Amino acid sequence: MPAEPLLRIEGVAKRFGPVAALDGLDLDVAPGEFLALLGGSGSGKSTLLRLVAGFETPDSGRILLRGEDLAGKPPQARDVGMVFQSYALFPHLSVFDNVAYGLRREGVARPEIARRVAEALAMVGLQGMERRMPHQLSGGQRQRVALVRSLAKRPSLLLLDEPLGALDAGLRERTGFELRALQRRTGAGFVMVTHDQAEALSLADRVAVLEGGRLVQCDAPRVLYDRPATRFVAEFLGGANLLEGRAGADGAVECPAVGCTLRLPGAAPPAGAAVSVAVRPERIGLLPATDAPRGANTAAGTLRELAYRGEAWVALVATAGGQVLRVVLPGGAAPPPPGDGVALAWEDGANVVLKE
Numbered sequence: 209m210p211a212e213p214l215l216r217i218e219g220v221a222k223r224f225g226p227v228a229a230l231d232g233l234d235l236d237v238a239p240g241e242f243l244a245l246l247g248g249s250g251s252g253k254s255t256l257l258r259l260v261a262g263f264e265t266p267d268s269g270r271i272l273l274r275g276e277d278l279a280g281k282p283p284q285a286r287d288v289g290m291v292f293q294s295y296a297l298f299p300h301l302s303v304f305d306n307v308a309y310g311l312r313r314e315g316v317a318r319p320e321i322a323r324r325v326a327e328a329l330a331m332v333g334l335q336g337m338e339r340r341m342p343h344q345l346s347g348g349q350r351q352r353v354a355l356v357r358s359l360a361k362r363p364s365l366l367l368l369d370e371p372l373g374a375l376d377a378g379l380r381e382r383t384g385f386e387l388r389a390l391q392r393r394t395g396a397g398f399v400m401v402t403h404d405q406a407e408a409l410s411l412a413d414r415v416a417v418l419e420g421g422r423l424v425q426c427d428a429p430r431v432l433y434d435r436p437a438t439r440f441v442a443e444f445l446g447g448a449n450l451l452e453g454r455a456g457a458d459g460a461v462e463c464p465a466v467g468c469t470l471r472l473p474g475a476a477p478p479a480g481a482a483v484s485v486a487v488r489p490e491r492i493g494l495l496p497a498t499d500a501p502r503g504a505n506t507a508a509g510t511l512r513e514l515a516y517r518g519e520a521w522v523a524l525v526a527t528a529g530g531q532v533l534r535v536v537l538p539g540g541a542a543p544p545p546p547g548d549g550v551a552l553a554w555e556d557g558a559n560v561v562l563k564e
């Protein structure tokens with residue numbers, strides 16, 4: 209992280225009556241960084257964007273853009289653009305006029321407006337569509353117009369609130385890639401709200417996970433996925449299995465709900481300590497009961513449910529201890545039929561010890 213972040217959020221709190229929408233949040237965004245804000249409904253994601261854009265005022269804390277405190281600065285005076293899920297194009301204005309709108313309001317000269325609009329539309333492959341009205345565009349095209357409209361003023365920070373939420377799955381992925389390319393080309397910092405974890409992981413440089421108005425973890429996608437800090441993050445991202453146990457004198461963790469012993473990577477926990485461990489479903493191998501391995505990180509069980517998803521199988525296995533574990537196998541695997549006895553096995557490195 210460079211010395212001066214593009215955006216710095218320091219201890220920001222915001223209440224709406226009895227609801228603490230944000231509860232003392234600290235977060236930095238580096239210049240040119242793509243940050244995703246991920247969290248469940250009501251976790252405070254939109255409130256955070258609205259505070260940065262200037263549509264709401266924090267109760268306490270500071271918001272700095274390139275070191276400048278934004279307190280008291282109206283939205284239009286901030287070097288910040290915003291894109292909403294609902295496109296929010298002016299229906300009675302052409303594509304050209306929609307993109308030119310903000311530039312005209314700023315008093316930019318006409319030839320410069322024409323140049324910037326053409327450049328903006330070319331960036332998202334919409335050249336030649338200047339005269340079209342919003343209703344003559346597809347959903348994906350409308351969202352691209354909304355995107356470049358918000359970038360026409362060349363803000364150093366772009367806030368995006370569920371920008372892909374209204375698009376269907378195929379278009380969502382393609383527009384996501386375009387968004388990413390656009391971000392790289394403009395060099396602007398992007399902060400995107402989403403509650404789609406796959407979208408956050410695939411597009412962002414870092415993902416900030418919010419829970420109840422607090423930041424629970426902010427890391428690169430791979431780190432967040434492989435090393436979730438808390439139970440919430442582990443469950444929210446990829447539906448990890450949560451195993452509870454107690455450390456023995458040898459450092460191994462007995463897990464009665466599964467009927468297994470866990471061997472942890474790294475330093476052994478003190479004897480008697482309660483330990484929570486996350487194990488990703490795709491890190492667990494599934495074998496016929498006849499090939500059951502012995503020792504740590506193995507469990508016996510019965511295959512309860514099996515679902516084919518094309519690129520993967522999802523299996524639910526009721527373990528000897530009673531807890532049901534979720535296992536994801538590659539689509540090319542040939543799992544046994546439901547009802548069969550199975551054995552599960554995973555490596556030490558798959559055991560991620562959670563802080564809380």
Ligand SMILES: Nc1ncnc2c1ncn2[C@@H]1O[C@H](COP(=O)(O)OP(=O)(O)OP(=O)(O)O)[C@@H](O)[C@H]1O
Nearest residue numbers: 224227229247248249250251252253254255256403
């Ligand atoms: N203007 C408002 N008046 C009253 N309560 C509000 C207002 N705006 C937000 N809240 C409350 O603050 C909390 C956080 O809301 P926010 O919209 O930031 O969540 P979110 O994470 O964006 O949720 P979603 O994913 O559902 O959009 C919620 O409990 C919400 O009901």
